[in-house]
Amino acid sequence: MVSGLAAGGVARIEENQMTNDEFRRYGHQVVDWMADYLENIRDYPVLPAMEPGDLVDRLPAEAPERGESMDTILEDFEQSIVPALTHWNHPRFLAYFAISGSPPGILGEMLTAALNVNGMLWKSCPALTELEQVTLSWLRQWMGLAQEFFGIIYDTASISSMHAIAAAREMADPEVRTRGNSGRLVMYTSEHAHSSIEKGAITLGIGQDNVRKIPVDESFRMRADVLRERMEADLRAGLKPFCVVATVGTTSTSSIDPVPAIADVAEEYGAWLHVDAAYGGAAAVVPELRGILDGVERAHSLVVNPHKWLFTPIDLSVFYTSRPDILRRAFSLVPEYLKTSEDSRAVNYMDYGVQLGRRFRALKLWFVMRNLGHEGICKIIRSHIAYAQKLANLIRSHPDFEVAAPTPFSLICFRYRGSDDDNRALLERINVSGKAFLSHTVLNGRFVIRLAIGNVATEWQDLEEVWELVKQTAGSGVVKE
Ligand SMILES: Cc1ncc(COP(=O)(O)O)c(C=O)c1O
Numbered sequence: 001m002v003s004g005l006a007a008g009g010v011a012r013i014e015e016n017q018m019t020n021d022e023f024r025r026y027g028h029q030v031v032d033w034m035a036d037y038l039e040n041i042r043d044y045p046v047l048p049a050m051e052p053g054d055l056v057d058r059l060p061a062e063a064p065e066r067g068e069s070m071d072t073i074l075e076d077f078e079q080s081i082v083p084a085l086t087h088w089n090h091p092r093f094l095a096y097f098a099i100s101g102s103p104p105g106i107l108g109e110m111l112t113a114a115l116n117v118n119g120m121l122w123k124s125c126p127a128l129t130e131l132e133q134v135t136l137s138w139l140r141q142w143m144g145l146a147q148e149f150f151g152i153i154y155d156t157a158s159i160s161s162m163h164a165i166a167a168a169r170e171m172a173d174p175e176v177r178t179r180g181n182s183g184r185l186v187m188y189t190s191e192h193a194h195s196s197i198e199k200g201a202i203t204l205g206i207g208q209d210n211v212r213k214i215p216v217d218e219s220f221r222m223r224a225d226v227l228r229e230r231m232e233a234d235l236r237a238g239l240k241p242f243c244v245v246a247t248v249g250t251t252s253t254s255s256i257d258p259v260p261a262i263a264d265v266a267e268e269y270g271a272w273l274h275v276d277a278a279y280g281g282a283a284a285v286v287p288e289l290r291g292i293l294d295g296v297e298r299a300h301s302l303v304v305n306p307h308k309w310l311f312t313p314i315d316l317s318v319f320y321t322s323r324p325d326i327l328r329r330a331f332s333l334v335p336e337y338l339k340t341s342e343d344s345r346a347v348n349y350m351d352y353g354v355q356l357g358r359r360f361r362a363l364k365l366w367f368v369m370r371n372l373g374h375e376g377i378c379k380i381i382r383s384h385i386a387y388a389q390k391l392a393n394l395i396r397s398h399p400d401f402e403v404a405a406p407t408p409f410s411l412i413c414f415r416y417r418g419s420d421d422d423n424r425a426l427l428e429r430i431n432v433s434g435k436a437f438l439s440h441t442v443l444n445g446r447f448v449i450r451l452a453i454g455n456v457a458t459e460w461q462d463l464e465e466v467w468e469l470v471k472q473t474a475g476s477g478v479v480k481e
Contacts, residue, residue: 016067018070022070026070026074029074030074033074034106037089038089038103038457041087041089041090041091041457042090042091042092044082044085044087044090045087045434045435046086046087046090046092046093046431046434046435046436046437047086047431047432047434047437048083048084048085048086049432049434050083050084054084055080055081055084058080059080086437088100089101089455089457090437090455091455091457091458091459091462092435092436092437092458092462092465092466093436093437093455094436094437094438094451094452094453094458094466095437095438095439095450095452096439096450096452097251097279097308097309097411097452097454098452098453098454098455098458099307099308099309099314099454099455100311100454100455100456100457101307101311101312101313101314101364101456102311102312102368102371102372102456103371104364104367104368104370104371104372105311105312105313105364105365105367105368106313106364107364107367108313108363108364108365108366108367108368109313109363109364111363112359112360112361112363112364115360115363117360118357118358118359119132119349119358119359119360120338120348120349120350120356120357120358121338121340121348121349121350122340122343122346122347122348123340123346125360127360128358128360128362128363129346129347129348129349131360131362131363131366132151132152132153132349132361132362133151133347134362134366135362135365135366135369136151136152136153136318136320136362137151138369139151139285139304139306139318139365139369140320142284142285142374142377143281143284143285143290143293143304144284144287144290144293145293145296145297145302145320146297146322148322149302149320149321149322150320150321150322150324150327151318151319151320152318152319152321152327152349152352152353153316153317153318153319153358153361153362153365154317154319154353154355155315155316155317156196156305156307156315156317157194157196157276157278157303157305157308157317158194158196158199158200159317159353159354160278160303160317160318160319161194161196161197161200161245161274161276161303162196162199162200162203162204163319163327163330163331163352163353163354164200164243164245164272164274164300164301164303164319164321165187165197165200165201165204165206165243165245165274166200166204166327166330166331167272167300167301167321167323167326167327167330168187168242168243168271168272168274168300169181169185169204169206169242169243169330170326170327170329170330171242171272171300171323171326172185172240172242172243172270172271172272173185173240173242174329177329177330180205181204181205181206181207182240183207183210184238184239184240185206185210185239185240185242185243186210186211186212186234186239186240186241186242187201187206187210187211187212187241187242187243187244187245187271188211188212188214188227188230188231188241188243188244188245188271189211189212189213189214189222189244189245189246189247190213190214190215190216190221190222190246190247190250190257191213191214191215191216192216192220192222192247192250192251192252192253192255193213193245193247193250193276194247194250194251194276194278196276197211197245197276198211210239212230212234214226214227214230216255219255219405219406220250220252220253220255220405220406220443221255221256221257221258222246222247222257222258222262224258224261224262224264224265227244227262227265228265228268231265231268231269231271235269241269241271242271242272243271243272243273243274244262244265244266244271244272244273244274245273245274245275245276246258246259246262246273246274246275246276246299247275247276247277247280248275248276248277248280248281248292248293248296249277249278249279249280249281249283249292249408249409251279251441252405252413252441252442252443252450253404253405253406253411253413253441253443254279254280254405254407254408254409254410254411255405255406255408256280256292256408258295259275259293259294259295259296259298259299260294260295260298261295262295263295263298263299267298272300272301273298273299273300273301274299274300274301274302274303275293275296275299275301275302275303276303277292277293277296277302277303277304278303278304278305278308278317279305279308279309279409279454280292280408280409281293281302281303281304281305282304282305282306282308282309282310282381283309283381283385283409284304285310285374285377285378285381286378286381286382287378289381289385292408299322300321300322300323300326301319301320301321301322301323302319302320302321303317303318303319303320304317304318304320305317305318306318306365306368308454309381309384309410309454310365310368310377311368311372311377311380311456312364312365312368313364315361316361316364316365324352327352327353328351328352331351331352331353331354332351332352334350334351338350338356380456381410384409384410384453384454384458385409385410387410387453387458387460387463388407388409388410388411388412388453389407390460390463391412391451391463391467392407392412392414394467395412395414395467398471399417400416400417400471400474400475401414401415401416401417401470401474402414402415402417404443404446404448405443405448410452410453410454411450411451411452411453412450412451412452412453413441413443413448413449413450413451414448414449414451415446415447415448415449416449416474420446420447423440423447423448423449424440424447426449426470426473426474427439427440427449429473430466430469430470430473433469433473435465435466435469436465436466436469438450438451438466439452451466
C-alpha cells in the first residue's frame with residue numbers, strides 16, 4: 001500500500017494543513033506585523049535600494065517539495081520581500097497618483113480573502129451582490145450623481161473604461177456583437193487622456209488609427225471646438241463617431257475637461273459619452289467640490305477609483321452607467337449551467353462585463369465608508385487639496401522654481417528653472433535618497449516633476465520635508481547652475 005494513504009486508499013489531505021490553532025496564532029502575528037508596519041512606515045525608504053533581478057536571484061528557482069513552516073515563510077517575507085518593496089503606504093510616496101488604503105479597508109480585504117466567495121450570480125453569493133448595490137448607491141449619493149446611474153465594480157479604471165467603449169460600440173452598432181467590427185467606428189479623447197482609453201480601443205478591435213486625440217487648451221483641457229470639427233470631418237468621410245471620452249483629473253496634470261461643452265458635441269453626433277474620473281472623481285464627495293462633475297449628468301458612463309483617492313486597498317474601480325440595458329446587451333451570454341430563475345431584484349453582475357468570477361470587493365469599500373464616514377473622507381481630501389495649494393504657492397514664490405500647470409486637485413506639476421537634464425537629475429537624486437518618491441511628465445515638450453498628494457497618512461510636515469529636500473538637492477550642485 002502506498003504510504004500516506006488511509007485504509008480505503010484515499011489520501012488524508014488535512015494531514016499537511018495548518019491547524020485552526022496555528023491559523024489563529026499566525027493570524028494574530030500577521031496583524032501585529034501590519035499594525036507595526038503602518039505605525040513605523042516613515043522608517044522605511046520609500047523606494048527599495050535594489051537592482052532589477054535582485055529578488056529573483058535571491059529566491060529559490062524551484063518551489064518546495066514539502067510544506068514549510070509559517071515561521072520560515074514569515075521570516076523570508078521580512079528578510080527578502082519587504083526590502084524589495086516600494087512603500088505605497090509611505091506618507092512621502094508622492095509619485096503617480098499617490099494612493100493608499102486605510103486600516104478599515106485592510107481589514108475588509110482580509111475578510112474577503114477568508115470568505116473567498118464568488119459573486120458571478122446573485123445566487124452564488126447574495127451578500128456580495130447586494131452589498132455592491134448598497135455601497136455603490138451610497139457612493140453615488142456622496143458624489144451627487146443621479147439615481148439612474150447603475151453601479152458595478154471592476155478591478156481597475158482601465159477595465160472600466162474598456163467596458164464603456166464596448167457599451168458605446170453596442171449602442172452605435174449592435175451587429176458588432178455577432179459580426180465583428182465594421183471598421184467604420186471612430187472615437188475621440190484628449191491628447192492628455194490616460195493610455196487605458198487607447199488600450200481599450202486596441203482590445204476591442206476599434207484600432208489605434210480610429211482613436212482621435214483631440215488637442216488641449218493652455219490649461220490642458222480638451223478643446224470642444226476641435227472635437228466638433230473632427231467629428232464632422234469623420235462623418236463626412238463616411239465614418240461613424242461612436243464614443244467620446246472626457247477626463248476629470250488627467251494623469252499628467254489633473255486637468256478637468258469641459259464636460260458640458262463636450263456633452264453638447266457628443267449629443268449632437270449621437271455618441272456615447274464616457275467620463276474618466278478615476279482619480280478626480282473622488283473629490284466630488286466633498287460637497288463644495290461637486291462642481292467638478294458638472295455635465296456628468298449627461299454622460300452615459302463614468303469611472304471613479306476608490307483605490308485611488310478613497311483610501312480603499314487596490315483593487316477597486318467603480319463604473320457607473322445610465323444605460324445598464326446597453327451594457328447588458330453588450331455582454332450577457334448565459335450558459336445553461338448558470339441559468340437561474342428570473343427575479344427583477346436579483347442582479348447577476350456577470351451579465352454586465354467580461355468576467356464571470358468576481359471578488360467580494362464591496363466589503364472593503366463598505367468598511368472604509370462606514371469607518372471614516374462621509375465627514376472623515378471629506379476632511380482628508382480637503383486637507384490634501386489644501387496642502388497642494390500651500391505647497392504650490394511656496395514653489396511659485398521661489399525664484400528657482402516654477403509651477404508648470406494649474407493645481408485643481410492635489411497634484412502639483414513643477415520645474416526647476418534649468419534644463420530638462422537638470423530636472424531629470426534632480427528627480428533622480430530625490431528618489432534615490434529613499435526619503436521621497438516623485439514622478440514626472442512632459443508638458444509642452446518640457447520635462448516636469450509631478451508631486452501627488454493622496455496618502456491617508458501624509459501630513460504637512462512630510463511635504464515641508466520634501467520641499468526642503470527638493471531645494472537642497474537643487475542647490476547642492478546636483479543640477480548645473
Ligand atoms: C485618469 C486615469 N485614468 C485611468 C487610469 C488607470 O487606472 P487603473 O490603474 O485603475 O487602470 C489612471 C491611472 O493613474 C488615470 O490617472
